[in-house]
Amino acid sequence: MSDIVTARRLTAVALAMGLIGLPLLTNDYSQYVVNTILIYSLVTVGFNILLGYVGQLAFSNATFFGAGAYAMAIGMSRYGLPFPAAILLSAVVGGLVGGLVGLPALRVRRYALAIVTLAIGELLRWGYIHTPWLTAGSSGLEVPDISILGFAVVEEKHKYFLFLALTAVTFWILRNIMRSRLGRGFVATRDNELATAALGLSPSHYKVAAFALSGAVVGLAGGMFAVLLGRVEPASFDLSQLLLGFSMVVVGGLGSLLGSVLGAVLLTALPELLRNIPGLEEIAFSVLLIGCLLFLPQGLAGLVRRLLPSLHEKLFWE
Amino acid sequence: MNRGVWAALAAILCSITQISPLRAETGVTDDTIRIGVFAPLSGSALLFGKGLIGVDAYYRSVNESGGINGRKIELVREDDGCDPAKGIAAIKKLIGDDNVFMIHGGMCSNVVMAGLPEITRAGIPYMDIAAAASQISNPIRPNVFQPLPNTGVVGRTMIDFAMTKPNARKIAIVSHSDEWGKSNHDPAVARLKEKYNLEPVADLALERGSTDATPQILKLRNAGADVIVLLLYPAEAAIFVRDAMKYGVKTPMLCSQGTSLAEIEERVGTPDAVANVYTFSALAGALDGPEMAPWRDMVAKYFPQQRPEEAVFNGIGGAIAVVDALKLAGRDLTREGFIAALNKTTALKTGVLSVPITFTPTEHAGVSSGGMMTLVGGKTVLVASWPVGK
Amino acid sequence: MFAQLFISGLSNGSIYALAALGMTVLFRATTVVNFGFGEMFMAGAFVVYVLLKIVGLSYIVAALGACVVLFGLGAVIELGLMRRMENAPHLSLAMMTIAISFLLKGIARVFWGREVLPMPPIFNMPPLEFGDVIVTAQDLVIGGATLALVIVFLLVFRFSWLGKIAQAASQTPRGAALVGLNVPKFRCTIWAVSAAMGAFGGILVAPVTLLYPDMGGQTLTRAFAAMTLGGFGNLGGAVVGGLAMGVIEQMVGGYVDTSLIDVAGYIVIIAVLLLRPTGLFGRKELVRV
Numbered sequence: 001m002s003d004i005v006t007a008r009r010l011t012a013v014a015l016a017m018g019l020i021g022l023p024l025l026t027n028d029y030s031q032y033v034v035n036t037i038l039i040y041s042l043v044t045v046g047f048n049i050l051l052g053y054v055g056q057l058a059f060s061n062a063t064f065f066g067a068g069a070y071a072m073a074i075g076m077s078r079y080g081l082p083f084p085a086a087i088l089l090s091a092v093v094g095g096l097v098g099g100l101v102g103l104p105a106l107r108v109r110r111y112a113l114a115i116v117t118l119a120i121g122e123l124l125r126w127g128y129i130h131t132p133w134l135t136a137g138s139s140g141l142e143v144p145d146i147s148i149l150g151f152a153v154v155e156e157k158h159k160y161f162l163f164l165a166l167t168a169v170t171f172w173i174l175r176n177i178m179r180s181r182l183g184r185g186f187v188a189t190r191d192n193e194l195a196t197a198a199l200g201l202s203p204s205h206y207k208v209a210a211f212a213l214s215g216a217v218v219g220l221a222g223g224m225f226a227v228l229l230g231r232v233e234p235a236s237f238d239l240s241q242l243l244l245g246f247s248m249v250v251v252g253g254l255g256s257l258l259g260s261v262l263g264a265v266l267l268t269a270l271p272e273l274l275r276n277i278p279g280l281e282e283i284a285f286s287v288l289l290i291g292c293l294l295f296l297p298q299g300l301a302g303l304v305r306r307l308l309p310s311l312h313e314k315l316f317w318e
Numbered sequence: 319m320n321r322g323v324w325a326a327l328a329a330i331l332c333s334i335t336q337i338s339p340l341r342a343e344t345g346v347t348d349d350t351i352r353i354g355v356f357a358p359l360s361g362s363a364l365l366f367g368k369g370l371i372g373v374d375a376y377y378r379s380v381n382e383s384g385g386i387n388g389r390k391i392e393l394v395r396e397d398d399g400c401d402p403a404k405g406i407a408a409i410k411k412l413i414g415d416d417n418v419f420m421i422h423g424g425m426c427s428n429v430v431m432a433g434l435p436e437i438t439r440a441g442i443p444y445m446d447i448a449a450a451a452s453q454i455s456n457p458i459r460p461n462v463f464q465p466l467p468n469t470g471v472v473g474r475t476m477i478d479f480a481m482t483k484p485n486a487r488k489i490a491i492v493s494h495s496d497e498w499g500k501s502n503h504d505p506a507v508a509r510l511k512e513k514y515n516l517e518p519v520a521d522l523a524l525e526r527g528s529t530d531a532t533p534q535i536l537k538l539r540n541a542g543a544d545v546i547v548l549l550l551y552p553a554e555a556a557i558f559v560r561d562a563m564k565y566g567v568k569t570p571m572l573c574s575q576g577t578s579l580a581e582i583e584e585r586v587g588t589p590d591a592v593a594n595v596y597t598f599s600a601l602a603g604a605l606d607g608p609e610m611a612p613w614r615d616m617v618a619k620y621f622p623q624q625r626p627e628e629a630v631f632n633g634i635g636g637a638i639a640v641v642d643a644l645k646l647a648g649r650d651l652t653r654e655g656f657i658a659a660l661n662k663t664t665a666l667k668t669g670v671l672s673v674p675i676t677f678t679p680t681e682h683a684g685v686s687s688g689g690m691m692t693l694v695g696g697k698t699v700l701v702a703s704w705p706v707g708k
Numbered sequence: 709m710f711a712q713l714f715i716s717g718l719s720n721g722s723i724y725a726l727a728a729l730g731m732t733v734l735f736r737a738t739t740v741v742n743f744g745f746g747e748m749f750m751a752g753a754f755v756v757y758v759l760l761k762i763v764g765l766s767y768i769v770a771a772l773g774a775c776v777v778l779f780g781l782g783a784v785i786e787l788g789l790m791r792r793m794e795n796a797p798h799l800s801l802a803m804m805t806i807a808i809s810f811l812l813k814g815i816a817r818v819f820w821g822r823e824v825l826p827m828p829p830i831f832n833m834p835p836l837e838f839g840d841v842i843v844t845a846q847d848l849v850i851g852g853a854t855l856a857l858v859i860v861f862l863l864v865f866r867f868s869w870l871g872k873i874a875q876a877a878s879q880t881p882r883g884a885a886l887v888g889l890n891v892p893k894f895r896c897t898i899w900a901v902s903a904a905m906g907a908f909g910g911i912l913v914a915p916v917t918l919l920y921p922d923m924g925g926q927t928l929t930r931a932f933a934a935m936t937l938g939g940f941g942n943l944g945g946a947v948v949g950g951l952a953m954g955v956i957e958q959m960v961g962g963y964v965d966t967s968l969i970d971v972a973g974y975i976v977i978i979a980v981l982l983l984r985p986t987g988l989f990g991r992k993e994l995v996r997v
Contacts, residue, residue, distance in 0.1 A: 027414045027415060028410050028413070028414040029407065029410040029411040029413075029414045029415045030415075032406065032407055032410050033407060036403065036407070129495050129496075130495070137500060138495060138496050138497040138499070138500045139431075139451075139453075139497055139500055139501065140402075140428060140431065140432070140497065156410075225403075228403075229402055229403055229406060229432055230432065230435055231402060231431065231432045233402065233428055233497065235401075235428065235496065235497065236401070236402060236403065271404070272407065275396060275397060275408075275411070278359035278360040278397040279359070279360060281360050281361075281397075282360065282361065
């Protein structure tokens with residue numbers, strides 16, 4: 001038993017060292033890609049809460065992502081908020097939007113839920129386009145350069161540490177939530193709503209809480225995205241963004257923290273690696289997706305579990 | 319095993335010796351100049367990537383006639399997918415990974431705007447291909463050049479042209495709500511207000527991918543517009559023209575940069591479809607005319623499968639300006655020298671554009687006017703004001 | 709203006725109705741929603757284009773050929789891909805249909821990514837005028853063909869044994885198998901039929917929408933709105949919903965604001981799901997505990 005614990009601790013330390021030392025190996029371009037991966041890891045984990053944990057077929061990752069990004073951009077450029085306040089705002093706005101989206105979720109199921117969350121997301125995007133006094137409309141809103149405690153965070157390497165810190169803290173918070181009573185309530189709701197209700201718990205509360213939590217996490221990632229690009233525009237949060245987030249969850253593995261990260265890594269790195277054959281990107285992407293769906297129903301996390309059982313991490317639902 | 323080791327060593331040696339000693343400048347070697355290109359090379363925005371073809375063809379023809387001061391141009395292409403996130407990655411790759419001397423790229427204004435901070439920080443010379451937002455050259459950035467009419471110029475020209483129609487008072491505008499549509503729409507509305515003190519009689523939206531323009535056309539018919547300004551992509555413009563014909567609306571229609579009369583006619587499918595249509599063009603003449611013949615031949619030589627379309631030729635002017643400045647900057651090529659040479663571009667007659675290109679240290683919007691193409695007597699001609707009798 | 713908007717709405721709505729019908733047929737028979745149905749339209753239209761322009765067949769033969777090809781494609785998709793995912797969660801099934809649609813789009817883009825191609829219309833007649841209202845030959849063809857197809861399907865599903873099989877196979881596959889129905893073969897056939905319907909729709913629609921790899925995207929969301937409005941899973945409802953969506957879009961554009969046309973479908977979806985989740989004709993879903 002202590003062997004496994006030591007092995008796990010060593011792995012964790014090695015991982016931390018690797019992550020902190022990563023900027024030594026990258027140039028500006030590859031660091032940007034790494035930053036993108038970090039952000040999408042957070043998106044995937046957040047979205048996985050809804051999809052994998054609570055089992056709600058909700059097409060709302062792009063909605064929350066965009067809400068958080070716009071909160072950051074509007075907060076900083078229109079209201080002059082400093083970065084720490086703005087990123088908090090991203091999470092809060094994301095959570096609020098999540099909660100609001102979660103309410104209709106109580107009335108509908110499955111495909112109807114998917115369609116209505118899609119509709120809400122697209123309507124919100126229409127809102128971004130047609131309220132130029134707030135969002136600058138289709139031209140896009142510039143995000144000012146950020147600074148923390150007087151230190152300007154402009155270079156990719158500096159942004160990396162900021163994003164890494166935010167992501168790590170969020171992962172840690174999420175992990176604790178999932179192990180708490182709230183997390184068990186999520187799983188119970190997914191497995192059998194009626195039984196959950198019969199036990200005296202309220203599945204509706206858990207559902208809305210899940211939506212809000214997912215919204216907060218993905219919204220936070222959206223705020224980071226706004227800082228990464230320096231610019232937000234409505235077109236960034238359309239159906240292709242939705243599809244990307246979705247694919248990362250499915251490829252990575254439903255309900256798995258490790259899987260979410262792996263999915264984000266693969267689906268961000270792949271288009272960059274395939275830059276030399278631009279015409280085939282769509283085909284490669286769809287073939288990969290089909291392959292995963294057919295042969296890896298539990299995603300990359302399932303593959304890792306099979307190949308490296310010692311790295312086995314408790315799946316959220318075990 | 320041994321053979322493998324020797325082969326590997328040989329390969330390493332070969333690659334080392336092929337890396338000629340780098341000059342003082344990134345991206346320049348004894349015999350090549352690396353020019354980086356970012357444009358949509360994949361996805362639904364492939365439609366907008368045609369400008370790269372003309373630029374590519376021009377550089378190839380320059381290489382074939384001996385290059386510039388003993389060096390040939392090597393193009394490095396990166397896909398931006400018309401998406402800011404991917405575009406920034408493409409630009410960073412070109413600057414920091416592919417190590418190019420300058421960047422000649424950008425078809426989508428939103429990508430260019432998102433990438434400008436990066437380009438500005440790196441100080442790398444940047445020549446736009448076809449991204450037309452006026453914010454690219456305004457405010458001026460020392461290393462950023464825009465060699466074609468931007469949306470401010472397009473909007474002003476189209477409105478001024480519309481007002482040359484005798485007794486024109488009611489101008490209607492139909493535009494996309496996306497970034498491109500908005501960047502065309504706003505300067506047009508502003509021009510109408512500031513110079514003529516008019517509001518558009520109708521200001522309607524027609525979204526990308528629409529297949530029917532009935533509500534818009536009926537509304538315009540009721541409004542009694544004298545001229546309709548269409549700020550739409552080519553396919554949607556064709557659908558609008560088709561539906562206008564269907565409902566018997568004969569109001570003259572003006573189309574924005576990048577649309578071509580021949581394309582609209584082909585898509586609408588009826589012979590007199592473009593009788594009342596005018597398209598903004600920066601080109602020297604009609605595509606099938608004598609002015610554009612050498613350029614058509616040039617593109618056909620390197621891209622025989624490509625049909626001649628307006629968009630293919632729109633970026634060539636910038637390429638000519640680049641080559642001109644490279645020649646002027648001399649054999650001892652540096653980025654500063656190149657930018658200084660670009661700033662000396664004075665009334666450069668490119669032959670492909672109707673207006674010469676001028677860059678000065680205080681003005682990097684190189685082309686400040688354009689004309690409208692229309693059918694007169696069965697032939698496509700470039701006109702500066704409303705043709706008599708139309 | 710109202711009459712013209714209405715007629716035009718019915719014409720556009722026929723296309724949405726066709727798409728909604730194709731998706732509902734599949735859903736009713738297999739409980740799978742094909743999120744890639746728009747690409748069936750696109751694939752059908754491109755096959756016609758290839759057969760017409762490159763192989764040089766006549767329009768009728770090319771159209772039939774496209775339906776046959778797509779029939780085969782649908783069967784292949786079911787046999788090769790969907791069958792292996794029988795027990796997968798709905799999320800994975802949805803993802804699979806999306807992935808397939810992406811693949812089709814990617815393939816089309818390799819050949820025609822830079823083009824927006826015109827498709828010759830089926831009949832070359834001048835538009836007809838009924839007083840103030842103008843109707844093109846294309847409108848009539850689309851409307852008529854959709855109507856015919858809808859009647860055929862409604863009759864088949866309601867009154868024939870095929871309809872009963874569909875109900876049985878979708879509600880209890882095991883029970884149906886026990887009774888001797890060949891459920892896998894039935895599923896395969898339904899996929900093939902649904903794909904062929906997509907081809908049919910694509911052929912009708914391409915002269916209006918022009919031909920390009922992304923042409924199917926808009927249709928999908930409108931079809932969803934139609935299915936939601938009419939009641940998910942209800943064949944007649946899908947058709948009525950489609951026609952209604954077409955008219956709603958035109959009315960919103962003509963009387964309210966042209967910028968709302970694209971989102972009218974989304975507004976309808978949200979309104980319906982908030983006010984009357986079962987749609988106009990749907991029934992409340994009874995879930996066994």
